[in-house]
Amino acid sequence: MRKMRTSLRPWRAAATALATVLLVGSVAACGNSDTGGDAGSGSDKLVLGFSQVGAESGWRTANTTSIKEAAAEAGIELKFDDAQQKQENQIKAIRNYIQQKVDVIAFSPVVESGWDTVLKEAKDAGIPVILTDRAVDSADKSLYKTFLGSDFVKEGRLSGEWLVENKKSATGPVNIVELQGTTGSAPANDRKKGFAEAIAANPNLKIVASQSGDFTRAGGKQVMEQFLRANPKIDVLFAHNDDMGLGALEAITAAGKTPGKDITIITIDAVKDGMQALADGKFNFIAECSPLLGPQLMDLAKKVHAGEEVPPRIETEETTFTPEQAKEALPNRKY
Amino acid sequence: MTDTGSRWRAVTGHRLFWPVAVLVVMLAANTIYRPGFLSVEVNDGHLYGTPIDILRLSAPLILVALGMTVVISTGGIDLSVGSVCAISGALACSYISQQPDQNSLAVVFTALALGFGIALVLGAWNGVLVAVIGIQPIIATLILMVAGRGLAQLITEGQIITINSEPYRAIGLGHVLTLPLAVFIALAAALLVAAFTRRTALGMIIESVGGNSVASRLAGIRSGRVVFLAYVLSAACAAVAGFMITANVSSADGNAAGLWIELDAILAVVIGGTALAGGRFYLSGTILGALIIQTLTTSVYAMNISPQTSLLFKAVVVIAVCLIQAPAFRARLTRRRRGTPTNPTSPPSQARQKEEVPA
Structure with missing residues (x-):
């Protein structure tokens, strides 16, 4: 073993060196983009x-x-x-x-x-x-x-205001579940805050469950599955981004409910896939984060x-x- | 000592007793919180309910943890499995997304072959770094853990690739005999690994390499080759897990797919009773460990524990599970309860030491 190790040592050193060169090289290559040019020389362009x-x-x-x-x-x-x-x-x-x-x-x-x-x-x-x-x-x-x-707070508030308007004829309680973004991140905190402020206008609107789906589709889906099991009556889903909403769609469909009809879905961002779901009537409202x-x-x-x-x-x-x-x-x- | 007493001791002494007990306690706590937790109904011809969710969602983790068990038992560790999940899933999805007919079986199988192929290459890369060049496993696999995320991003071009392919979706969401297909895939992989390691001498060879690689080499085992194969197996398991993760949401997210799954897998292995130092390994324990971790995650959602406290909650449960699993800790606990000081180096605490297989 010892003998083998010794004979391997130059190899190991070479490999380590090579790996280092590759790593450093790639970082350097990516880091230096077109900053080298001579700015403002001659042309009166801004x-x-x-x-x-x-x-x-x-x-x-x-x-x-x-x-x-x-x-x-x-x-x-x-x-x-x-x-x-x-x-x-x-x-x-x-x-x-x-x-x-x-x-x-x-x-x-x-x-x-x-x-x-x-x-x-x-x-x-x-x-x-x-x-x-x-x-x-x-x-x-x-x-x-x-x-x-x-303004993330505003995005949450716009979502909440639309919901208040949409559900103003509702007589009984409206059960809302919320898919939060990554715990502690600014968009998650602010969107939650803005939404909560807006829906306070109607005491019928109640958030019955709120969990983090980490801004990912898989997270949104997994959390929504449990929301659906634990709460027999969910009227509204508010997701802090499109991706979590898209994941939740799958969970809602698997539970035999029709997204957009049985459950009103509100999300934020308006990325292409989210807009497609909205156009298909699976989402009901998106506040843009452009x-x-x-x-x-x-x-x-x-x-x-x-x-x-x-x-x-x-x-x-x-x-x-x-x-x-x-x-x-x-x-x-x-x- | 009475007969029932010794029988009880035999049961509690079984290495799977404590993981099973923890799982039962968790399920019981959930059922108390929400009586419908364990109920399963038939919906659309499939079984449907929280226990089924737990089984389906733990399938990728079981796969990754199986590979991790074998790697750890050789005395190594594989931190790159999460990245391999992301790369394989991303490659398969991006191939499918470029085809005109995404529902064609030929397309899906080609995609799977591509994803699986690149995983084998990545596993071989890890294997060469560890077994041939001799870099410490934690460093060798760290390279791919970090660089692999970038590679996955490169494949998806920083976007989330959405696909619309029913056959691919089936890997994550399909059903066979009313149960999710993913469960059967994980089960098949487990049986395959078990058959190879427990019905042939391979398992003992792996354990002996992990226990003492020098001694086993002197005994005529090609330890390098065994270690190399362990990393390839781990990457292959991760690839299948990556297919499941991406199929589950019909999209490949280079950033999020399989993120931190390597840590969950290592935890599952530890809960299952395999020593991190290498040597003996327990596949059934690993599977139980994976189920415990998924049950814990699902419990957080089912009990609606607030996201701010859920990490702390998980940490407390995990520490409790690990402590209760440790014979040394249990021995100390019972000693204190009885109040009779015993020999500090009692056999149970020694059993946790690195086990060397008498080969």
Whole structure:
């Protein structure tokens, strides 16, 4: 054994080295995207440096596409960097943008804290910063011009308000079950809060069960199965995202009930599969959480570059969908 | 000592007694909370009810845990099974989604072959890293655990792939003889593994490699080959579990499919009485362990324990199960109750030590 081990050692070292090289190489290759160009040289085009969180979901991919397309359409030169979910990559990208003297910097912060230093560098260089999708917790609000993103509480409230309107003729109690997102995440907390506030308007509306389905289809399905067993009368399902609602659909069908009729289903997000279910009448209502903030971002970039005042908090243009509206919107749905 | 006393001791001394007891207690607690918990009705020609849900949902975990049992008994560990689930499921689903006729059996079988094939390759990769190159199993499989998620994302292009294929769906949701097909698949895999390890010398060889790989090599066993095969088997089991997980919701989610299933599988193996250090393994115990874990998850939903406390609840139950499973802990408990100090190195506490098989 010992002898064999010794003879294997060079192999092992080589393999470890190779694995390390591969890992490091792949990270480096992904991390360095088109940030190297010479910004603002000659052309009078507005130059926007954007640092994206990563590409963790279809929602995020749609977000990236929207920004790239809107930039091309608005005649803005976009410097795009994918941070691979790492704050240090984002800080590096922002410093790059500062060195290249871009006109405006925008980014979706990976985490909330730790941005003061780099934001101050941008401010000192006289480059305005726009936050998209996620906020930072800097006490000094002058470090960035504005925060453009969705209002999760509002999404929950819109869902609740639709339900109150829809069930206003109900005389008896209306039993609601809720599929929460990942426990502790901002969208889950805020959507729950907004929904609860809105349905308080009608005391007949009662949440009888609420569990986390982790924003996944499998989670939504598994939890819904038990909801159906434990509660013989469920009138409404409120899911914090489309995917959990889609998983729950299967559980409802397997239980011999008709989704959309026996159980009213409300979800949030409006991704393509969710919109399809809505158009098919399996969902009843979706409050949109749109990743398509590109055009708004380009508008803002132009405004802050021109020195115009912008409000410190701007909500993404979002809407709500009923089955009829979903049928219309579906052919043009990008994500 | 009376006759009934010794018989009682024989029953409680059986290694499966405590896992079974825990399962019964959990089911009883649920039935007290909701009397209809155990009721099963016939709906649409299939059995339908919470016990059936538990069986169906635990099928993927049983599969993964079977492979994990064999890997652990060789003295290794396989952290990459969750990623392998995701990759196999993603590959199968993305192939199906690109075909014009998703319901054709040929398409589904090709998809399954693709998913299974890549799992064998990934298992072989793990096997080579551990058995040939000699990297520590926890590190070797960690590579694929991390990189594999990325690979699954690459296959799905970061999207959730939805498919519309009845034959594929059947893997997760189909029924045979009124019971879910997934249960039969898990059962078949269990019987197959049991037949190979318990009806042939293979099981003893695996245990001897796990107990003492040097000694078993000196005894003429090619321990490297055994270890290699264990990782391939583990990946193959994970692939089938991945098919079930994706078929269950007719969609492949590279991020979420099989997430943390490796930890549940390791837990199932431990609850089942297999020592993490390697050596003896108990397939029946592993299956019971998987059922206990799924029952626990289902209980949280059925009793509507709030999501904020459910993790704590699970942790407490798991700790209790592991403690009650440990003979050393039970021995200490009974000693204290009787108040008679005994020899600290009593046989039960030694039995938990790494077992070496007299080969």
